[in-house]
Amino acid sequence: MISVVIPLYNEEESLTQLHAELDRTFGDGALGQAEFIFVDDGSRDGSWEVVRILVKRDDRVRGIRLRRNFGKAAALTAGFEAARGAVVFTLDGDLQDDPAEIPRFLAALERDLDVVSGWKRTRHDPWHKVYPSRIFNGVVSHLTGCHLHDHNCGFKVYRREVLREVGIYGELHRFVPVLASAKGFRVGEIEVNHRARRFGSSKYGVARFVKGLLDLVTVRFLTRFGQRPLHVLGAIGLGFLMLGGLGLAYLALLWLDPANRPIGGRPLLIYSATFLGVGTQLVTLGVLAELVTSYNIRAEDTYSVAETVEFTGAEHTP
Numbered sequence: 464m465i466s467v468v469i470p471l472y473n474e475e476e477s478l479t480q481l482h483a484e485l486d487r488t489f490g491d492g493a494l495g496q497a498e499f500i501f502v503d504d505g506s507r508d509g510s511w512e513v514v515r516i517l518v519k520r521d522d523r524v525r526g527i528r529l530r531r532n533f534g535k536a537a538a539l540t541a542g543f544e545a546a547r548g549a550v551v552f553t554l555d556g557d558l559q560d561d562p563a564e565i566p567r568f569l570a571a572l573e574r575d576l577d578v579v580s581g582w583k584r585t586r587h588d589p590w591h592k593v594y595p596s597r598i599f600n601g602v603v604s605h606l607t608g609c610h611l612h613d614h615n616c617g618f619k620v621y622r623r624e625v626l627r628e629v630g631i632y633g634e635l636h637r638f639v640p641v642l643a644s645a646k647g648f649r650v651g652e653i654e655v656n657h658r659a660r661r662f663g664s665s666k667y668g669v670a671r672f673v674k675g676l677l678d679l680v681t682v683r684f685l686t687r688f689g690q691r692p693l694h695v696l697g698a699i700g701l702g703f704l705m706l707g708g709l710g711l712a713y714l715a716l717l718w719l720d721p722a723n724r725p726i727g728g729r730p731l732l733i734y735s736a737t738f739l740g741v742g743t744q745l746v747t748l749g750v751l752a753e754l755v756t757s758y759n760i761r762a763e764d765t766y767s768v769a770e771t772v773e774f775t776g777a778e779h780t781p
Contacts, residue, residue: 464496465489465569466548470538471501471556475508476662482517482524484562489523494566500525501556502542505532535617536636543626552620559587560618561656568620568653577625577648578640580611581618587659599675606683609644611652615675618655622648637675638682645686692752700745703738710735 467485471478482499489497501514501524514526527541539553550572554560560581571579586593596615604610615637629642640650688695714726714735726732 464498464548465494465550465552466498466500466546467552467554468500468502468539468542468546469554469556470504470535470542471506471510472504472532473506473508473510474556475510475513477556477558478510478513478517481556481558481562482521486521488562488565494569498523498525498547500527500542500545502538503528504535504538505529536631539636540631549623550620551623551626553617555617558661559658561658564618564655571651571653572620572622574651575649576651577622578643578650579620580613580640580650580652581616581655582611582613582652583616583657584612584654586657603641603679606679607641607686609641609650611640611650613652614638614640616655635678635682638678641682641686693749696745696749696752700742700749703742703745707735707738707742710738
């Protein structure tokens with residue numbers, strides 16, 4: 464079965480047409496069984512009423528309504544938990560993602576990939592969204608090592624085992640391929656047809672890019688130091704301790720020389736003491752983070768199994 468998860472927020476006008484396009488894509492049965500999971504993330508228009516109508520018309524449609532607007536990551540998580548397919552698609556409900564591209568995603572997935580992300584090479588969005596997005600994608604690819612042209616594209620497909628191992632929260636939904644790549648899953652991308660918005664308005668503004676940069680710091684930390692926080696906090700703390708120690712050592716040498724004036728009024732004394740205090744706090748914080756990590760970490764979080772093979776003990780019969 465193929466599961467299609469569509470998070471939506473105030474998309475009343477586009478849902479009927481989106482369902483019709485999904486029906487055309489899967490209608491002939493060539494792609495196998497399918498289910499369409501619409502997750503209403505606290506819409507304030509008639510989106511949920513439209514979903515209820517679609518459920519009555521098509522037994523492949525399932526609806527989930529969240530009590531309020533929890534964010535796209537929460538809506539996707541709800542859809543992932545409800546999905547029954549071995550392959551899970553995500554696409555937005557605003558009709559800018561073209562369901563006719565789904566067979567191309569499946570073909571790419573068969574090329575020994577676990578995640579396939581869409582690349583909106585030609586975007587029908589305002590320039591003030593396109594160019595910052597390109598800069599953001601370049602920074603993400605450089606810092607994480609997961610090289611994709613369009614990390615922000617919501618049109619993606621995953622194998623079930625990826626979603627079973629990679630958890631998302633906050634605004635980390637755009638970084639699922641990065642988190643999957645850090646686990647050893649194979650990630651690729653294909654160019655997709657990006658259509659101009661026909662209904663409603665974009666839900667994203669300038670704040671999205673600020674949150675994206677902060678989330679990038681989170682992802683960088685999770686993928687590099689999530690299981691060894693002392694390595695980063697302790698390293699920075701030791702650097703401050705070294706600077707503070709060198710400063711105090713220099714002042715001690717001056718203090719031993721009677722030709723020098725007293726060191727109590729020197730700014731270096733204040734800086735050195737501050738460096739020592741900050742360094743001590745960072746090392747201590749790193750140790751506490753290690754204790755919390757060791758208490759909460761599960762054994763299966765430290766690795767990812769691709770496959771297993773074992774001897775069954777059956778005798779070979781020629």
